[in-house]
Amino acid sequence: MKFLLTLIVVAVIVAVVRKLVRHKNLAPLLPRRYNFGKRRDTLRETLRLLDERGAKALLETGVARMGLEKSKGDGASTIVFGLWAKQNDAHLYAVDIDPAATERAGQAVVMMDLSDSVTLVTSDSVAYLDEFTDMVDFLYLDSYDYHKTDTAIQTASQDHHLNEIKAIEGCLHEDTVILIDDCDLPNGGKGKLVIERLTANGWKVHMSEYQVILVKGE
Numbered sequence: 001m002k003f004l005l006t007l008i009v010v011a012v013i014v015a016v017v018r019k020l021v022r023h024k025n026l027a028p029l030l031p032r033r034y035n036f037g038k039r040r041d042t043l044r045e046t047l048r049l050l051d052e053r054g055a056k057a058l059l060e061t062g063v064a065r066m067g068l069e070k071s072k073g074d075g076a077s078t079i080v081f082g083l084w085a086k087q088n089d090a091h092l093y094a095v096d097i098d099p100a101a102t103e104r105a106g107q108a109v110v111m112m113d114l115s116d117s118v119t120l121v122t123s124d125s126v127a128y129l130d131e132f133t134d135m136v137d138f139l140y141l142d143s144y145d146y147h148k149t150d151t152a153i154q155t156a157s158q159d160h161h162l163n164e165i166k167a168i169e170g171c172l173h174e175d176t177v178i179l180i181d182d183c184d185l186p187n188g189g190k191g192k193l194v195i196e197r198l199t200a201n202g203w204k205v206h207m208s209e210y211q212v213i214l215v216k217g218e
């Protein structure tokens with residue numbers, strides 16, 4: 001009986017420790033209860049690079065359509081980068097084709113008091129990036145949803161992200177930081193063609209996990 005109780009206590013302790021280790025937060029930017037899971041380390045490194053390079057113009061495709069609710073599943077990017085922008089006198093431009101997504105992200109932006117630091121636009125991202133004329137210090141690509149098994153969707157998503165980079169590359173510079181989501185997925189994920197193009201043009205993979213960070217000058 002005593003042995004069984006000890007086993008149960010050990011199992012509970014192991015489960016709690018495992019849960020704590022897997023809970024990856026972005027404190028102090030956001031409270032510890034928000035878990036960023038597989039994106040946490042690349043997000044932290046991205047924010048460090050933005051600090052180091054004094055980024056001012058941030059641009060993302062694919063907004064946080066669930067606000068902060070899906071920090072682990074989706075990344076809550078608009079809030080993460082919007083908060084960083086607010087704290088660093090920078091500005092985030094965020095585009096999404098789905099009005100429901102920009103609406104929901106907009107509610108979270110208001111709730112977090114980020115309205116002065118975030119501009120939300122409802123548009124196809126390629127069309128929006130094509131019209132963008134300011135220089136971009138940080139670019140986050142996370143629009144057209146990828147699929148783990150449907151190869152037609154995989155190709156369409158990779159083509160779309162490639163078209164995004166083609167549309168915006170004239171606004172990138174030596175210190176721009178690029179982050180691409182959903183890369184560690186079957187057949188190369190969202191970033192496959194973008195990374196091929198960028199690395200052929202002098203960009204370097206700075207960090208490669210579920211997300212990939214690219215920079216030019218280290």
Ligand SMILES: C[S@@+](CC[C@H](N)C(=O)[O-])C[C@H]1O[C@@H](n2cnc3c(N)ncnc32)[C@H](O)[C@@H]1O
Pocket residue numbers: 061062063064065066074075076077078095096097098101123124125126142143144145160
């Ligand atoms: C994975 S979600 C973005 C998640 C967000 N970055 C986050 O961290 O929570 C992908 C988004 O891309 C948007 N999207 C899909 N196709 C698009 C397009 N052609 N132009 C702009 N946005 C698009 C979808 O509406 C969706 O909201």
